[in-house]
Amino acid sequence: xxxxxxIAVSDSGFIFDPNSGDSFSMNPVGTEIVNLLKQxxxxxxxxxxxxxxxxxxxxxxxxxxxxxxQTLKQFNLMENDD
Amino acid sequence: xxxxxxxRPFIKKLHSGMPGKFGMKMDFDPITEIDGINVKDxxxxxGSPVFILSEKTIRKTLNTAKRAFTTRYPKVRFSWSYKTNYxxxxxxxxxxxxxxxxxxxxxxxxxxxxxGVDGKYIIFxxxxxSAEYLEKAIQxxxxxxxxxFDEMYMLNELSDKLNKKPKVAIRVNMDxxxxxxxxxxxxxxxxxxxxxxxxxxxxxxKLDLVGLHTHIGxxxxxxxxxxIAAGKLADxxxxxxxxxxxxxxxxxxxxxxASRNTLKGAFLPGTDTVPDFDDxxxxxxxxxxxxxxxxxxxxxxxxxTGRALIDDAGYLLGTVLANxxxxxxxRSTILDIGINLLFTSFWYEHIITPAQPFSHHTExxxxxxxxxxxxxxxxxxxxxxxxxxxxxVVIKRIGAYNMTQWLQFITLRPRIVLIDEKGxxxxxxxxxxxxxxxxLEKTPEYLNNFKL
Ligand SMILES: Cc1ncc(COP(=O)(O)O)c(C=O)c1O
Numbered sequence: 001x002x003x004x005x006x007i008a009v010s011d012s013g014f015i016f017d018p019n020s021g022d023s024f025s026m027n028p029v030g031t032e033i034v035n036l037l038k039q040x041x042x043x044x045x046x047x048x049x050x051x052x053x054x055x056x057x058x059x060x061x062x063x064x065x066x067x068x069x070q071t072l073k074q075f076n077l078m079e080n081d082d
Numbered sequence: 083x084x085x086x087x088x089x090r091p092f093i094k095k096l097h098s099g100m101p102g103k104f105g106m107k108m109d110f111d112p113i114t115e116i117d118g119i120n121v122k123d124x125x126x127x128x129g130s131p132v133f134i135l136s137e138k139t140i141r142k143t144l145n146t147a148k149r150a151f152t153t154r155y156p157k158v159r160f161s162w163s164y165k166t167n168y169x170x171x172x173x174x175x176x177x178x179x180x181x182x183x184x185x186x187x188x189x190x191x192x193x194x195x196x197x198g199v200d201g202k203y204i205i206f207x208x209x210x211x212s213a214e215y216l217e218k219a220i221q222x223x224x225x226x227x228x229x230x231f232d233e234m235y236m237l238n239e240l241s242d243k244l245n246k247k248p249k250v251a252i253r254v255n256m257d258x259x260x261x262x263x264x265x266x267x268x269x270x271x272x273x274x275x276x277x278x279x280x281x282x283x284x285x286x287x288k289l290d291l292v293g294l295h296t297h298i299g300x301x302x303x304x305x306x307x308x309x310i311a312a313g314k315l316a317d318x319x320x321x322x323x324x325x326x327x328x329x330x331x332x333x334x335x336x337x338x339x340a341s342r343n344t345l346k347g348a349f350l351p352g353t354d355t356v357p358d359f360d361d362x363x364x365x366x367x368x369x370x371x372x373x374x375x376x377x378x379x380x381x382x383x384x385x386x387t388g389r390a391l392i393d394d395a396g397y398l399l400g401t402v403l404a405n406x407x408x409x410x411x412x413r414s415t416i417l418d419i420g421i422n423l424l425f426t427s428f429w430y431e432h433i434i435t436p437a438q439p440f441s442h443h444t445e446x447x448x449x450x451x452x453x454x455x456x457x458x459x460x461x462x463x464x465x466x467x468x469x470x471x472x473x474x475v476v477i478k479r480i481g482a483y484n485m486t487q488w489l490q491f492i493t494l495r496p497r498i499v500l501i502d503e504k505g506x507x508x509x510x511x512x513x514x515x516x517x518x519x520x521x522l523e524k525t526p527e528y529l530n531n532f533k534l
Contacts, residue, residue, distance in 0.1 A: 015093070023096045027443040027468070030091035056088035060470075064090040067407060071093055074411045 002079045003037040017077060033068060090468050092443050113435045113476040116397055118505035121437040124399060125474055131400040131419045133485060133498040139395035140175050147391060150359035154367040157382040161205050163337050164190040166388030166482045171500050171510040173197050184386045188215045216240055220248045227251045227295045229268055241288040251293030251334065252279050256314050258307035264299050271314050284326050294318055297336025305357045305365040312369025320374045334384035335366055341393035343430040343479050389482035396481025398423060402473045403452060413447045415469060420451020420458045424480060425487040427460045437474035440467040453492060
């Protein structure tokens, strides 16, 4: 599960997808997750990092995380898994 | 190290070009308290969902409306439209402020009596008045607004039977240039039916014609139709005086002023577009004052304003049950409030506001209720902040009609709480319980047992 390579992410949470020309905005938590994905961290690492930093129970985080990844897929920002 | 507060991760596609109507910025601060009481505490004490009414707003709104009329016209009386919200505590606030009672059924008539309203201050409207209730209303000198000829004949008979002259008005419907025309209630002005009804009453001498009534529609977004309506009723009053030398005592302009809610399909919010009390008052009073009615005979002006007086005073508090993603990628948020409690969501784009601070990030969201029905939608598509399960929301401007048109479907109705002018909360309607429902049911003996 990887972010597409040439996607540009700014510190303020903007994403530009040169493949489609689409741009997106994210909140800080979303931005952090996308940056971790960009560094090719796996899901476990992302979970660890986020639940350490934020006041959120791990299973609750997991719910929002999966939903977020689903949305990234919907927006064609992820590489196809297979 | 202290952990930081968590907001669910969120990404939104940016669209270029014109903002759509759903892209309009929310006014948005959370509503964390109502009249000085914390929303969280209200839910903690009374449960979720819960209806909250502000006594301060009720009195303030009524007094604003009154001032708009009394500064323009010498004799004005508001009459509380029970159907809008007939909780006893609410009705009594209006009665304390001098409002009479306007009722449209035997049930409402009895409710007004039981609140202690003298029968002569009850206006009895509507197409469904039984002989029993008409007799009661005649005995108690109530103001009976005749809806159709059959009712007039019934009143004539009762007048003979009781040897008493009922006090009546006729309800008049008319063309004021608005659509839809409400022509199913009362007697039509343009085709002469209203004048015909008046002549029969005056010549029959069994009924005492004290007033003329109209209710031209509801949620009228223009004031001018009221001017036309007031002018037409004034013309009838003048014709009555000319022909019979009889002065009617009042003209009742009904209800229909818009509240500041936003109608579905409207491009701009109601707060920007709806006429205010001054606009309506100017239209109605100028219609009367500029008529041919002689200054000494100006009738009492009665108003049966409903929603515009109480919408702002009502809040519905609820809780997020779940978030989920729809097949088309949109987010949906499910609340414990459905159309069962928010009947007005069929015609208003209700403003749903988080009860706790939130960031400026929003997402296009469909907001659903908890009922297992496809039509249980509060908002189809609204830019909404990122709420989590168990977060609370406040829906404002819901004081009118929801506490009377609510549905019991699959669940029980919740508590209703009044916050008084000192900021103290009072339970004014208990929550319903299974026992309440079971107490009305009767199961035949042979259905009492089964084996599965
Ligand atoms: C006869 C009559 N009067 C008053 C009202 C109150 O109307 P509103 O809530 O639009 O002011 C109604 C509502 O339908 C009505 O039928």
